[in-house]
Amino acid sequence: MVEKKIVVANKTGLHARPAALLVQTASKFSSDVLIVKGDTEVNAKSIMGIMALGAGQGTELTIKISGADEDQALAAILELFDNNFGE
Amino acid sequence: MLQGIGASKGIAMAPVLLLKEEKITISEINIESAEKEIERFKNAIEMSKVQLEKIMKLAEKKMGKEKAEIFGAHLLVLADPELVNTVENGIKSEGKNAEFILDRTIKTFVQIFESMDNEYMRERAADINDVGGRLLKNLLGLEMVNISQLDKEVIIVAHDLAPSDTAQMDKEKVLGFITDIGGRTSHTAIMARSLEIPAIVGLGDITSNVSNGDFVIINGETGEVLINPSENQISQYKEKQREYLEYRAKLMELKDKATETLDGKHVELGANIGTPKDLGGVLNNGAEGIGLYRTEFLYMDRSSLPTEDEQYEAYKAVLEGMEGKPVVIRTLDIGGDKEIPYLNLPKEMNPFLGYRALRICLDKTEIFKTQLRALLRASIFGNLKIMYPMVSGIQEVRQANTILEEVKAELDAKGVQYSKEFEVGIMIEIPTAALTSDILAKEVDFFSIGTNDLIQYSTAVDRMNQNIAHLYTPYHPGVLRMIKMVIENGHKEGIWVGMCGEAAGELPLIPLLLGMGLDEFSMSATSILPARELISKLTTERAKEITEKALSLVTSEEIEQYLNTVIK
Numbered sequence: 001m002v003e004k005k006i007v008v009a010n011k012t013g014l015h016a017r018p019a020a021l022l023v024q025t026a027s028k029f030s031s032d033v034l035i036v037k038g039d040t041e042v043n044a045k046s047i048m049g050i051m052a053l054g055a056g057q058g059t060e061l062t063i064k065i066s067g068a069d070e071d072q073a074l075a076a077i078l079e080l081f082d083n084n085f086g087e
Numbered sequence: 088m089l090q091g092i093g094a095s096k097g098i099a100m101a102p103v104l105l106l107k108e109e110k111i112t113i114s115e116i117n118i119e120s121a122e123k124e125i126e127r128f129k130n131a132i133e134m135s136k137v138q139l140e141k142i143m144k145l146a147e148k149k150m151g152k153e154k155a156e157i158f159g160a161h162l163l164v165l166a167d168p169e170l171v172n173t174v175e176n177g178i179k180s181e182g183k184n185a186e187f188i189l190d191r192t193i194k195t196f197v198q199i200f201e202s203m204d205n206e207y208m209r210e211r212a213a214d215i216n217d218v219g220g221r222l223l224k225n226l227l228g229l230e231m232v233n234i235s236q237l238d239k240e241v242i243i244v245a246h247d248l249a250p251s252d253t254a255q256m257d258k259e260k261v262l263g264f265i266t267d268i269g270g271r272t273s274h275t276a277i278m279a280r281s282l283e284i285p286a287i288v289g290l291g292d293i294t295s296n297v298s299n300g301d302f303v304i305i306n307g308e309t310g311e312v313l314i315n316p317s318e319n320q321i322s323q324y325k326e327k328q329r330e331y332l333e334y335r336a337k338l339m340e341l342k343d344k345a346t347e348t349l350d351g352k353h354v355e356l357g358a359n360i361g362t363p364k365d366l367g368g369v370l371n372n373g374a375e376g377i378g379l380y381r382t383e384f385l386y387m388d389r390s391s392l393p394t395e396d397e398q399y400e401a402y403k404a405v406l407e408g409m410e411g412k413p414v415v416i417r418t419l420d421i422g423g424d425k426e427i428p429y430l431n432l433p434k435e436m437n438p439f440l441g442y443r444a445l446r447i448c449l450d451k452t453e454i455f456k457t458q459l460r461a462l463l464r465a466s467i468f469g470n471l472k473i474m475y476p477m478v479s480g481i482q483e484v485r486q487a488n489t490i491l492e493e494v495k496a497e498l499d500a501k502g503v504q505y506s507k508e509f510e511v512g513i514m515i516e517i518p519t520a521a522l523t524s525d526i527l528a529k530e531v532d533f534f535s536i537g538t539n540d541l542i543q544y545s546t547a548v549d550r551m552n553q554n555i556a557h558l559y560t561p562y563h564p565g566v567l568r569m570i571k572m573v574i575e576n577g578h579k580e581g582i583w584v585g586m587c588g589e590a591a592g593e594l595p596l597i598p599l600l601l602g603m604g605l606d607e608f609s610m611s612a613t614s615i616l617p618a619r620e621l622i623s624k625l626t627t628e629r630a631k632e633i634t635e636k637a638l639s640l641v642t643s644e645e646i647e648q649y650l651n652t653v654i655k
Contacts, residue, residue: 054208
């Protein structure tokens with residue numbers, strides 16, 4: 001299992017296109033990808049889950065991944081956040 | 088024969104395509120094989136996926152990648168493991184049919200989103216509902232109306248048409264629109280005129296009076312609708328159609344002529360547009376300029392703000408397309424009544440009197456500056472005139488101009504080119520702007536009278552409210568007095584005064600406006616040639632007479648009646 005804390009930096013937060021990008025990226029990997037905000041844990045492959053999380057700019061999140069390709073998955077997802085989802 | 092409001096001229100006859108939300112009844116059934124149910128469910132998902140992918144491709148082609156994104160979001164919902172797992176588990180554990188479990192699951196998710204604080208999230212509930220509806224219809228084997236791919240010519244019948252409906256429409260096959268609600272200035276009407284197809288609105292309950300397969304004849308000028316007409320009636324209307332097309336062909340002769348009164352006075356006839364795609368119709372109909380480019384279409388039906396470059400490309404396309412003819416571009420004019428979820432505008436009791444248009448721009452200056460930068464960069468490609476909407480007094484104009492100067496300074500510092508000759512003017516649509524037009528005229532380069540909203544605000548009538556829509560009239564003496572005042576005040580300071588509200592294209596009003604000295608009339612492209620023809624038959628002397636007589640009358644009805652007899 002790999003885990004990393006990040007802060008949502010892009011302006012629109014995890015809504016709309018960023019949410020879609022996250023789901024599309026996470027879904028490419030076989031590992032289970034979870035996003036944790038406070039007490040809530042959602043499946044990063046679920047668009048409704050990500051949107052329901054309501055993670056705006058400045059929200060602190062933990063990414064938890066476990067599975068065969070967990071390292072690649074984490075790298076790909078971190079890249080998204082680092083690039084502010086292209087905004 | 089039914090009677091509605093003629094919103095766009097022309098005669099069309101075709102079978103009906105009814106856009107109506109069908110009520111689906113879901114029954115709770117105990118099933119034997121959970122496996123089989125899950126199989127059905129999976130097939131419905133696959134079917135929905137194929138449909139949405141097709142729609143998305145088409146939408147990308149017609150509306151661009153940005154606007155097609157919404158369907159990408161729908162596809163993600165379809166693939167959502169939460170949705171799929173919840174339904175499958177429900178079927179397995181409860182032994183009920185897929186429709187029942189799916190319906191309940193969708194409703195749960197919709198509720199979650201609807202109860203969120205954030206407006207953007209509440210709007211997503213509608214998306215989930217949409218996808219859920221599609222899934223259910225596929226499960227139940229119900230036919231879905233897909234207006235983006237039609238296999239035969241139809242006349243569309245709906246309660247009302249939204250910009251997203253008309254955006255997806257297979258325009259070659261749609262011969263006309265008829266709707267339950269709306270008036271001459273509603274979206275349906277404006278869209279129909281821009282597509283140059285007949286439309287009738289305000290029919291009341293046409294959606295309950297026709298079914299798919301009925302044949303209708305519609306006359307967009309008179310507002311008449313005939314359902315399943317006789318052979319006789321069909322040949323009658325075919326004749327009228329032929330006459331109308333002949334008349335339009337004759338008008339075409341005026342296409343490249345300048346607009347002049349009989350005694351040689353020149354006025355300008357322009358077109359109102361929403362997107363660069365409207366340019367074809369504009370040039371085809373002999374417009375001498377664009378009197379209103381509504382930029383809000385760049386901001387609507389998408390999930391994020393348009394970038395500076397996206398805007399720049401659109402403005403450049405229009406300026407270049409008009410080849411040096413004047414183009415009046417109005418800065419962002421939206422409010423709580425339009426769907427712009429990503430702006431998170433507060434819900435208001437009175438959106439028309441609320442945080443909208445210039446008020447948003449003067450508050451969220453980054454949005455304003457981005458638009459102004461795009462406009463300035465595009466200005467080198469044509470004859471640009473910038474117009475601020477919703478001005479209620481001189482302070483707002485000064486604030487807006489200060490921001491404009493800041494943008495100019497920023498561009499200067501970066502060495503970015505822009506035209507030094509563009510004009511900056513304002514819409515006169517709020518009564519206090521009309522009443523202080525003498526003050527405003529000193530600090531702007533032009534006025535354009537926005538009658539649609541000026542009438543609403545000054546007569547206190549919501550033009551979309553069917554109960555009182557009859558009170559909404561450009562022929563109100565109070566409105567006409569304001570128009571006269573604005574034109575006179577403008578001319579006193581040597582600025583030109585135009586009109587971009589729908590009233591500018593109403594033939595009975597043209598002699599009156601001409602007599603008041605209006606310099607520019609901007610209207611739907613299809614109204615231009617009839618207006619040019621009418622103006623060519625009048626002298627300025629005669630126009631002034633007509634104005635004087637009309638302004639001496641006391642009621643809207645009398646004025647409208649008088650002006651209608653004049654133009655016959």
